[in-house]
Amino acid sequence: MKILEKVLKHPLLIDKPPVLIDIGASENLNPKWKSFSKFSICIAFDADERDFSITSNENTHFKKLYKINRIVSANDSNVQNFYLTKSPYCSSSLKPDFLSLSNYCFCDKFEIVSEKKLSAVRIKNILKELNISYVDWFKADSQGTDLRLFLDLGEDIYKNVLVAELEPGIIDAYINEDKITDVLIKFNELKFWCSEFIVKGDVRMNHNLLNYLSKNEIVKKFFRLSLKMSPGWAELMFFNSFKENNSLRGYLLGWIFSVSQKQYGFALELVDKARKNFDDPISNELFLKTKSLINHQLLNKNLILQFLKSKF
DSSP states (O other): OHHHHHHHTSHHHHHSOOEEEEESOSSOSOGGGTTTGGGSEEEEEOOOGGGOOOOOSOOTTSSEEEEEOSEEOSSSOSEEEEEEESSGGGOBSSOBOHHHHTTSGGGGGGOEEEEEEEEEEOHHHHHHHTTOOOOSEEEEOOSSOHHHHHHTTOHHHHTTOSEEEEOOBSSOOBTTOOBHHHHHHHHHHTTEEEEEEEEEEEEOOOHHHHHHHOOOHHHHHHHHHHSOEEEEEEEEEEEEOOSSOOOHHHHHHHHHHHHHTTOHHHHHHHHHHHHHHOOOHHHHHHHHHHHHHHHHHTTOHHHHHHHHHSOO
16 A cells, blocks of 8 residues: 555654564464554564574565563563463473363473573663653553553553453463453553454363374364364454544554554544644544545445444
8 A cells, every 4th residue: 555655654654663573473473564564663472493594684574673581570670480381382481280271182282391591681671771762552462461461561561562462361371471361451551452352272171181082183273273263362452542642643643553454543533633733634534534534435345235234
């Protein structure tokens, strides 16, 4: 979208480019950033060396990319225990809660392969070292510590984050983890609104009973696919409601983030505020573009069928 690039080349965003944080980036850096990544600074953290290559800071997909192979901590300890699990994506600085996990088919993924003491850093110290004083999009998949890491940014930073993605637990997967209830209460308190709530999970069956039914891994996988899934965790996305962030830069970048996630209603709200509060012609252009995007949605045949089936 050409208009997206035009906004990203606005002087306010050239002087202060988007800053994106990805914690637990072992599989891939956030694909949701694709449309604006080359104009952004990305700081990626991951502690499991088995699935995260350390490369130079230069990267064609970002204006600047920093990859840091360290545990992210919410305290000043320079070293933390890290539990490497059978599945690299379950590794965490928190110990798995095997008593609770034994009631689910995916229990074996949390089996501890080894325990290490790894170097730990706080995000705000890294930001200070990089001379960065703000974060625009925060994404964490730290296996149990997402909320505390977000809050450890410090109030001056986290209250101005525009988008936050977290994956809190619903079940007790780790000892002393941040749970989904903690996240929902805190983000409601901070006046963020939830734009995405994707429930993930596994079959609620005692691990020993699953092994009793079959010891064949392929058969066990079929059991997991055929039986009803129970909620285990959720992928959440929150947008800042802009109760306090009233800068033109915030409105413009909020518009970019909203449009990238097809949140056209919120995008229209932001540019409407921008054109009323700031004398910048790009606000009117974005307002008209957003109206066009919304009108285009009306042509969706699935929407028409949904409308015909709906109750009035």
